[in-house]
Amino acid sequence: MPGIKRTAAQSDGAIADSIHPSRKRRVEYSEADAQLAKTYNDLADEVPAVRLKAAGTLLKRLSARSPSQVGSIDEALIRLVKGLCSGRKAARLGFSVALSEVLRLAFELAYEHAAEELRLEAVTRKIVRLTEPEGRVSGQESREYLLGRRFALHAVLQSNAALISTVSDAEWQDFLAAVVGLAKQKDWLRTECGAMLYEYLESANGSQLSSQRVQPLIAALRDQQVLRTAEGVALWLSIASHWPEALPKDVWQKKDPLSSDELLQVKKIMQGSSTDDVENASAGKPSNSGTRQSQPSFAWKVLLTQLYKRKEKLLRKFWEETVENGLFANSSSAERKALGLQVVCLALSTAPTPLLHIILGRKTLRTIINQRTEPGRYLFEAAKAPLDLLVSRTKQEPAAAAQTFEMLVAEGAFDQSTKTKTIEGILQHADSESLSEIVSTLGSQVSRPAVEGEGQAEGRRRAVADMLLSLVRTRRDPTLLFTEETKTGSDRGLTPWLGRLLRLLVDFGYCKPTPAPSPALVEGSRAVFRARLMSCLGLLMDHPPSDAVRASAFVAAELEASSQRLYRPVSDKARQALSAAKELWDEMTCQKDKAGVLGYTMLFDLSMLQVYDEESDSVEALQDLSATFQARQAGGESATMLVELLLSFVSKPSALFRKLAEQVFSSFAAELTSESLQSLVDILQQKESLSGQQALFGQDGEDEAGSEEGDSEEADSDGIDFDDMSDVELVNGEERDGAETGSSDEHDHDNDGPSDGDSGAEDQDGEDEEAIFDRKLADALGTAGMDEDSDDDGSDMDDEQMLALEPHLANIFKERKKDSGKKQENKDAKENIVNFKNRVLDLLSIYVKGQYGNVLALDLTLPLTMLVRTTTSKPVAEKAFAVLKQYFEACNKHKSVPQPEEHEACFGVLSALHTEMKLGGSKLHANACSRSSLFLSKVLVARDQGYYKRIATMYADLQSEWYLDSKSKVQGSVFTEWTSWSLATRKQK
Numbered sequence: 001m002p003g004i005k006r007t008a009a010q011s012d013g014a015i016a017d018s019i020h021p022s023r024k025r026r027v028e029y030s031e032a033d034a035q036l037a038k039t040y041n042d043l044a045d046e047v048p049a050v051r052l053k054a055a056g057t058l059l060k061r062l063s064a065r066s067p068s069q070v071g072s073i074d075e076a077l078i079r080l081v082k083g084l085c086s087g088r089k090a091a092r093l094g095f096s097v098a099l100s101e102v103l104r105l106a107f108e109l110a111y112e113h114a115a116e117e118l119r120l121e122a123v124t125r126k127i128v129r130l131t132e133p134e135g136r137v138s139g140q141e142s143r144e145y146l147l148g149r150r151f152a153l154h155a156v157l158q159s160n161a162a163l164i165s166t167v168s169d170a171e172w173q174d175f176l177a178a179v180v181g182l183a184k185q186k187d188w189l190r191t192e193c194g195a196m197l198y199e200y201l202e203s204a205n206g207s208q209l210s211s212q213r214v215q216p217l218i219a220a221l222r223d224q225q226v227l228r229t230a231e232g233v234a235l236w237l238s239i240a241s242h243w244p245e246a247l248p249k250d251v252w253q254k255k256d257p258l259s260s261d262e263l264l265q266v267k268k269i270m271q272g273s274s275t276d277d278v279e280n281a282s283a284g285k286p287s288n289s290g291t292r293q294s295q296p297s298f299a300w301k302v303l304l305t306q307l308y309k310r311k312e313k314l315l316r317k318f319w320e321e322t323v324e325n326g327l328f329a330n331s332s333s334a335e336r337k338a339l340g341l342q343v344v345c346l347a348l349s350t351a352p353t354p355l356l357h358i359i360l361g362r363k364t365l366r367t368i369i370n371q372r373t374e375p376g377r378y379l380f381e382a383a384k385a386p387l388d389l390l391v392s393r394t395k396q397e398p399a400a401a402a403q404t405f406e407m408l409v410a411e412g413a414f415d416q417s418t419k420t421k422t423i424e425g426i427l428q429h430a431d432s433e434s435l436s437e438i439v440s441t442l443g444s445q446v447s448r449p450a451v452e453g454e455g456q457a458e459g460r461r462r463a464v465a466d467m468l469l470s471l472v473r474t475r476r477d478p479t480l481l482f483t484e485e486t487k488t489g490s491d492r493g494l495t496p497w498l499g500r501l502l503r504l505l506v507d508f509g510y511c512k513p514t515p516a517p518s519p520a521l522v523e524g525s526r527a528v529f530r531a532r533l534m535s536c537l538g539l540l541m542d543h544p545p546s547d548a549v550r551a552s553a554f555v556a557a558e559l560e561a562s563s564q565r566l567y568r569p570v571s572d573k574a575r576q577a578l579s580a581a582k583e584l585w586d587e588m589t590c591q592k593d594k595a596g597v598l599g600y601t602m603l604f605d606l607s608m609l610q611v612y613d614e615e616s617d618s619v620e621a622l623q624d625l626s627a628t629f630q631a632r633q634a635g636g637e638s639a640t641m642l643v644e645l646l647l648s649f650v651s652k653p654s655a656l657f658r659k660l661a662e663q664v665f666s667s668f669a670a671e672l673t674s675e676s677l678q679s680l681v682d683i684l685q686q687k688e689s690l691s692g693q694q695a696l697f698g699q700d701g702e703d704e705a706g707s708e709e710g711d712s713e714e715a716d717s718d719g720i721d722f723d724d725m726s727d728v729e730l731v732n733g734e735e736r737d738g739a740e741t742g743s744s745d746e747h748d749h750d751n752d753g754p755s756d757g758d759s760g761a762e763d764q765d766g767e768d769e770e771a772i773f774d775r776k777l778a779d780a781l782g783t784a785g786m787d788e789d790s791d792d793d794g795s796d797m798d799d800e801q802m803l804a805l806e807p808h809l810a811n812i813f814k815e816r817k818k819d820s821g822k823k824q825e826n827k828d829a830k831e832n833i834v835n836f837k838n839r840v841l842d843l844l845s846i847y848v849k850g851q852y853g854n855v856l857a858l859d860l861t862l863p864l865t866m867l868v869r870t871t872t873s874k875p876v877a878e879k880a881f882a883v884l885k886q887y888f889e890a891c892n893k894h895k896s897v898p899q900p901e902e903h904e905a906c907f908g909v910l911s912a913l914h915t916e917m918k919l920g921g922s923k924l925h926a927n928a929c930s931r932s933s934l935f936l937s938k939v940l941v942a943r944d945q946g947y948y949k950r951i952a953t954m955y956a957d958l959q960s961e962w963y964l965d966s967k968s969k970v971q972g973s974v975f976t977e978w979t980s981w982s983l984a985t986r987k988q989k
Helices: 012-019 021-041 048-063 069-084 091-112 118-131 140-159 169-185 187-202 211-223 230-242 260-268 273-284 298-309 310-329 332-352 351-358 362-372 386-398 398-410 420-428 432-447 456-475 496-510 522-540 545-561 572-589 594-612 618-633 641-650 656-673 674-684 692-699 708-717 754-781 799-850 855-870 874-893 901-920 923-943 946-964 973-988
Strands: none
Touching: 021 048, 021 069, 021 091, 048 069, 048 091, 069 091, 069 140, 069 230, 091 118, 091 140, 091 522, 091 641, 118 140, 118 169, 140 169, 140 187, 169 187, 169 211, 187 230, 187 298, 211 230, 230 260, 230 298, 260 298, 260 310, 298 310, 298 332, 310 332, 310 351, 310 362, 332 351, 332 362, 332 386, 351 398, 362 386, 362 456, 386 398, 386 420, 386 708, 398 420, 398 432, 420 456, 432 456, 432 496, 456 496, 456 522, 496 545, 522 545, 522 656, 545 572, 545 594, 545 656, 572 594, 572 618, 594 618, 594 656, 618 641, 641 656, 641 674, 656 799, 674 855, 692 799, 799 855, 799 874, 855 874, 855 901, 855 923, 874 923, 901 923, 901 946, 923 946, 946 973
16 A cells, blocks of 8 residues: 555565455465466376376365365366367377266265266266357367367266266266267267267176166167167177167167178168168158268277178178178279278288188279279279288288188289289298198199180299299298108108199199199290299208208109109100119118218209209219219219219309209318319319310310300290299309408409409400401402592492492401301300309318318419419409418418428429419409418428428518519518518417
8 A cells, every 4th residue: 555664674475464364365276276287287298197197186186075075076077078178289188087087076976975066967968068169160179179078978988977876867868868969960970979889888887787778878879860870780789799688679670780681771881871861861851971981980890790700601791792892893982992991901800710711802802903003093002901911910820821822812913913012921921831721722823823815824823933932932940841750751851831832843844734734834834833943942952951952852752753744754865864863862861871972862863853854964964973972882982073063063053053062062072182172173274265165165166155054044044034033043143152242452453453454355356346347348349548538439330340249248247247246155155164163162162161171272272372363253353362261261260270291292382372473463362372372381380390491581582583673563562471470470489
């Protein structure tokens, strides 16, 4: 007040208290109100734990007994219902939980302590009033209010008001009328309210309702014409399961909407309209349903679940009428088909495995395939969902793979047509039992492709062959391929599905199947099946020999058993060779030393397979193999002959034969002699040219220019898709481990590397050929001496001169064509030799890894070092260096070096390496020379330390020559590495 003055002794609080005594109470209320506001704010938090804590805090506050408790609860109800009308954050989630608990407390006070304003009737009216928008609002605001009412009514259900005995039937009926009335306002609200009621009836609390409580629900649905809708049908089925006595008799025949007599009506209902709408339309009344469904109603799941329990015939009839001939009808809109695809997804995720064949009916699959044929189709992505779901279900339930696979393949739903990886995914997750059925299904597809025309049939058969290969490729676990039993049984230690798969490939690749396929198999398809058989054996060859031999033995036995059904019977000479080999094969399998004969067994199996393939010289190779085995049994030297046979295998562009040679070579590496090892070295020393190929494969001139390797490569490539990782290997095109793929800095060539120099030479040759051709042409035309500016082009020749000139021109162009073909022939020959050297280096890598302590391994250091310099292929140079490196590292790892008896021979190799250094080359070559020289020095010094002086003298002489000759090609790093090695070994000593 103006007349009152403050003194220094008076505080603001004292003045306030003396003037406004009630002010302190308002401050205390504001603090409590702020705390309550925070609680309501936390109810809308996005973190569930925060929401639950806030609900508990609010309930604790309202549970405190006080004269104002009823008023506080009523105020809380108002605030919570209004909060449900907000779309802010997670308001509906938090407020609905809090409202359910507050309503429990409210109903307790209402019916136990006579709080009339908290009775169900009053609460229902309050919810309807508070969720009624005031004035004109937007469509979104109206939607928020309707959703708020839906959540508020749901909270009433969750509070279990229906289970309170003192709640009158009239109150309960009013509440149900409010729920059904809300459902009638919008189609989407009908689904929301129907799902809310259904979930409550199926819950533990809802199942405790009496028939008297359920009957008003049926009455409300009937009065509001909701009973004969999809949601009404779902609620009817739920009530029929728990309270059948509460159902009226005059709604559905036999009180069952799923009876065969009512399926037509249910079909119309599930497609988006109620039967009440149909009746209204016929009577001239407005329809209650007009919007399309964007997603399936919960009723679909309820109906399908009920149908799964009924007779299969009823499910089939419902699915065909409602989905296939309804949603997927030819006249159906894209929106209706989209709904159908969602229904299919729902059915695929819930149907028992034995009923999947009904869900994946022909019309359903045709719709999916048609929508996936072109990316521009409206439902292209939507049609992918059921296919993805099939793969997911197969992953969770591998036993379902066979049935789903059979249905997809029967309708041609291959991955190529659907542009997905559905088939691949199903095959990947199938279990062993399903795999047997899948292989049988694929066999039927080969015999009777469900397509029109021979061209389509052959395409289908090639796709089946690829699937068979994929089955083997995706199984790496030995337990899925091999069994413990190897002697008895028709599958010879293979799992049943794998035995059936290999038998199928043999049957369609080599034999005349019974019954005969229709249309008949053409040779191109047979070649594909033979190629896939080789690929499967190649994949199985990655397993240990004891397992891999089972597969090769199985195939050999199948071919022998099918000798009378062969599509192309073998010759008499081949039959004799096969018979003799079979006797030796039987002798091998009876030997106790299984480890010693596994390699020979696989060689015999694959050699006999080559005979059945009618490959050139295959009969002679089988005879040589028999002679080699007999020589080994007699105690003679057979290693050289065996190496020659292995080289004939690795020379072929086949992963199977390469892996076979490597496995066999590994088992016989310890038996190699100096002569057999030299056979490998001889190949490394061959020229990478046509002359080298002719010398290597015994060819004579141009008449035999096509090498054996080239011929086999061409034959294997007919009708074979290299993109499917088949058995055929691309020359210089496969990815390899180790040094063959990639290189480090120390492996890089200098500018004088073989690849760059070779490329330049080829360009120069091309320029020379062009110049020679121009000169010959000019001579023939008589224009060689003409001036460039001359206008005379030689066109003044008469007819006789032109006729005389024609033979000369023909010869010139013939020679040019011949030269062009020879150039390509030289290029092919180079690739063949380079590929062959790569394979030999693979064998030598195996040798040095296991025989690092063998004195014979020392003989490899010089030829490998020379190969680094002489080869025109950078990958070959790097691989040769990698073999040397592996050899040296194996000795270091095992702390063991060879101990040669002839030290002079070692000094001779060391001297040759020093001579090799003088020839120059890339950095990689210098590194190979230096490391090989140091390794030999290590071997010699390990034998006698006195040899160090002699070695040092050799290095000193080399260094003197390098120092005095400015043009020396020796790398200076050779001497620094020698000095470093000397210092290191001296310290170790």
